[in-house]
Amino acid sequence: xxxxxxxxxxxxxxxxxxxxxxxxxxxxAVRMKRVVNFYEKxxxxxxxxxxxxxxxxxxxxxxxxxxxxxxxxIHAIGLLLVVGYPLTYYxxxxxxxxxxx
Numbered sequence: 001x002x003x004x005x006x007x008x009x010x011x012x013x014x015x016x017x018x019x020x021x022x023x024x025x026x027x028x029a030v031r032m033k034r035v036v037n038f039y040e041k042x043x044x045x046x047x048x049x050x051x052x053x054x055x056x057x058x059x060x061x062x063x064x065x066x067x068x069x070x071x072x073x074i075h076a077i078g079l080l081l082v083v084g085y086p087l088t089y090y091x092x093x094x095x096x097x098x099x100x101x
Contacts, residue, residue, distance in 0.1 A: 052061035063072050 024095045063069050
C-alpha cells in the first residue's frame with residue numbers, strides 16, 4: 001500500500017483508537033472498551049427542538065418555521081411605509097410647508 005493511500009485511510013480512523021495492531025492486543029482492548037462506552041453514552045435520536053426566545057426569535061419561529069407564510073413581505077412593506085414617510089417629511093417635505101404664496 002502506498003504512502004498516499006495509507007495517509008488517506010489514516011485520516012478516516014482516529015489514531016491509536018482502532019488501528020489493526022491494537023485490536024488483538026489485550027491492553028488496547030481496554031482502550032477500545034473505553035471508546036465503545038463513550039459512544040454508548042451519547043444521546044440517540046433527533047435533537048430536541050429549541051424553544052424560540054425573544055421577540056425576533058418568536059417572530060422567526062412563527063413565520064419562517066415549519067409553517068412558513070408570506071406575511072414577512074407584507075410586514076416589510078408596512079415597515080417601509082411607516083418609517084419612510086416620516087423620514088421623507090423630515091428631510092424634504094418640511095421645507096415646502098407653508099411656502100405656497
